[in-house]
Amino acid sequence: MRERDASMEHHPSSWRAGLTVGAPALFGIAAWGLVVGIAMVKTGLSVPQSLAMTLLVFAGSAQLAALPLIAAQAPIWIIFLTALVINLRFVIFSALLAPHFRHLPWHKRFFLGYVTGDLSVALFLQRYPGNAPELGKLSYLKGLLYSNWWAWQVGSIAGIFLGAAVPSAWGLGFAATLAIICITVPMVQNRAALCGVLVSALIAVVGHGLPYKLGLLAAVIVGMASAMAFEEGAEKWVIQWVKKRASKRAEKHNEKQGDDHG
């Protein structure tokens, strides 16, 4: 029990270590916030609305994805579902991080989860791969999360005020599309994902005219299904190939043995 308490106590050097490890990425985080900030204002959100969005939602990809839907007057439930789908990766992150801190009271766990950015999860798990209580664990995570949160908010708020000052003719809205490209490309890690992305893009374009942005929903579902089907198909193919090789080898082996004894 004493050990567990120590891992949750404030530990200044771990806090600084978390901050130092995360620091190199802070500039990129702020720049990314800047792009989202500009995009919010350029979509037509007022300054208070944009500020509320960055402070309350605090999820760049979901915010960027929601903006064209807001502009296209999509129903709120479609926007909500889209944000949920894009945030699905956070479910995995929370499953990875939560076991480390299950002894904390629920409101602290809720708060930590709420401010967890993508990068912080990876950096934290590099330092603490195991779930066991260790001195300074919580402080290390806080050093990562809080600096990340501040970098994002400073960039985003700067973007909101900058965006309000920049004329629309500069076409800065396209920067948001480019930003989404940059977060989508690294997600395509295998052929199955590529298949899913291409199918989804195709259906989104073809189904663009459907009411309530249902084309988007259909695109995600069919894209996901084809990625999984592709994976399954590829897996089966590999298994069959391995089996064939194994049986051929066994045949040869038998023949050889037959020759030896014959």
Place this chain on the structure above:
Amino acid sequence: MGDGEVWATIGALALATAATRCSFWLIGHHIAIPRRVHEMLRYAPACALAAIIAPDLLLDNGQIQLQLSNLKLLAGIAAIGFFLITRNMLQTIVFGMLSFTALRLLHVF
């Protein structure tokens, strides 16, 4: 979209953040995510993002534009290539914006 609806949307988005980020922090202690669900979770975000940008790059007034005069598509493809080489988001955004602006102002196509 009216002001009230935008505020409601912001609320819905905040809920989407809380529901996903806080999920296992609040409910899960020893729940393992099944493999199939894990795969689904892995592919869904990329599909959703692709479905959002594809119409932006390929459509103009609801018509599919595949010719060279579609500058967004050209700049988008160039940006994908640039990102694959550099893996740098900020540089890619600057590069993409510059290509888009250059193509627009120079009337190459």
